[in-house]
Amino acid sequence: MNLSQMARTIRESVTLKLNQTAAQLREKGEPVIHLGGGEPKSKTPIDAVIACTSVLNSGDIKYTPPDGIPALKRAIIRYTEEHYGRSVRPENVVASSGAKQAIMAALISILDPNEEVIYPVPYWVSYPEMIKLAGGVPVAVRAEDGSFCPTVDEIAAAVGQYTKAVIINSPNNPSGVMYSRDFVEGVVDLCRRKSLYLIMDDTYNRLVFDGRAPINVYDFAQEDLDTSRVIVINCVSKMYAMTGFRIGWAVAARELATAMATIQGQQTSGPATPSQWAAAGALNGIQTSIDALRVTLENNRNVLMERLEAFPGIRVTKPDGAFYTFPDFSNYMKDSKKLAEFLLEKVRVVTVPGVEFGMEGHLRISFCGTIKEITEGIERIRWALDPTSPNEIYIGTRRLVRDWM
Numbered sequence: 001m002n003l004s005q006m007a008r009t010i011r012e013s014v015t016l017k018l019n020q021t022a023a024q025l026r027e028k029g030e031p032v033i034h035l036g037g038g039e040p041k042s043k044t045p046i047d048a049v050i051a052c053t054s055v056l057n058s059g060d061i062k063y064t065p066p067d068g069i070p071a072l073k074r075a076i077i078r079y080t081e082e083h084y085g086r087s088v089r090p091e092n093v094v095a096s097s098g099a100k101q102a103i104m105a106a107l108i109s110i111l112d113p114n115e116e117v118i119y120p121v122p123y124w125v126s127y128p129e130m131i132k133l134a135g136g137v138p139v140a141v142r143a144e145d146g147s148f149c150p151t152v153d154e155i156a157a158a159v160g161q162y163t164k165a166v167i168i169n170s171p172n173n174p175s176g177v178m179y180s181r182d183f184v185e186g187v188v189d190l191c192r193r194k195s196l197y198l199i200m201d202d203t204y205n206r207l208v209f210d211g212r213a214p215i216n217v218y219d220f221a222q223e224d225l226d227t228s229r230v231i232v233i234n235c236v237s238k239m240y241a242m243t244g245f246r247i248g249w250a251v252a253a254r255e256l257a258t259a260m261a262t263i264q265g266q267q268t269s270g271p272a273t274p275s276q277w278a279a280a281g282a283l284n285g286i287q288t289s290i291d292a293l294r295v296t297l298e299n300n301r302n303v304l305m306e307r308l309e310a311f312p313g314i315r316v317t318k319p320d321g322a323f324y325t326f327p328d329f330s331n332y333m334k335d336s337k338k339l340a341e342f343l344l345e346k347v348r349v350v351t352v353p354g355v356e357f358g359m360e361g362h363l364r365i366s367f368c369g370t371i372k373e374i375t376e377g378i379e380r381i382r383w384a385l386d387p388t389s390p391n392e393i394y395i396g397t398r399r400l401v402r403d404w405m
């Protein structure tokens, strides 16, 4: 088939693919444990359900403005005031079909062909592909010390004549690490000095643990929003556990927001109307669900860390937020894809290969599932890899005997 060069170069979303594989195996009755997931188990907040069903019941569901209904924009403005202490106008807000579309529309709006976008390693799997889709060139920056965050100097060293933007995601998918305030301040300052856009992907912004406060990029970017090159991305997907609604948004300079709205207007039109009402309901409603989710995730993280710290031969960094951790399993197998396939085949545990996030030898392990899934999943992984484990294990009613070590 004569597909475009673009279609041939863009890689499939590994995480979505893994969800599919896990679902198919489960349908066949396989006792799969999914530690590769990227969505909380909790239910949609009740205020979102009420707002959504009420518009559905009206039967009057039509196109909306490409950058969102006024009610959602008002909710986003209020959210931005409350959580970022920043007053913004409706013209600064673009509601999109998920954070993914908001980032994509921003990239299309700022990139000319072959301009570069810098982001730290490890990175969210979609950044390189999205940058390529927008005609740009992805530039991943690795910390020389092997940690999960390069220094500002290392980021600065990657800036060249074609650099147009930097993307920062904190707390980070896949490492769970929250970048330091100094780092975020340094990147804001670098972008200001070099006239670069800064896309601050705050998808997990408020899911932070140990009593820490979320980082507010505007603390370091006080300039007038309409001359600022800072673009803040958010969504209801993770913090409100509303992945299926597909609502995200960007807050940006008016000119950029207008360009993004125009692009969305030609690409998809406005996001789905019931989803926009649901998102407005969630943002305006009782906020206890986020606190409850954060407490659950922190507890899950603690249980997972206990298990991983007792796992011989791996190196793990304690996540500060989000719901992922990114241990180094290279002592067991250097090729993370092979390792993830091995674990799925032998003990039916889904993990995501680190190579997809730019770090070979690691696996991304999610802790957004239940405690039972986490403990049993890690027990199975340890059984499969650690030669000092007993020779057999039960998975459900199935008895497995290790015949590979």
Ligand SMILES: Cc1ncc(COP(=O)(O)O)c(C=O)c1O
Pocket (backbone or CB within 6 Å): 038, 097, 098, 099, 100, 101, 124, 169, 173, 201, 203, 235, 236, 237, 243, 246, 247, 248
């Ligand atoms: C860092 C990051 N940004 C953006 C997104 C996309 O969010 P949405 O589902 O709202 O498109 C994800 C989803 O996994 C993510 O991890």
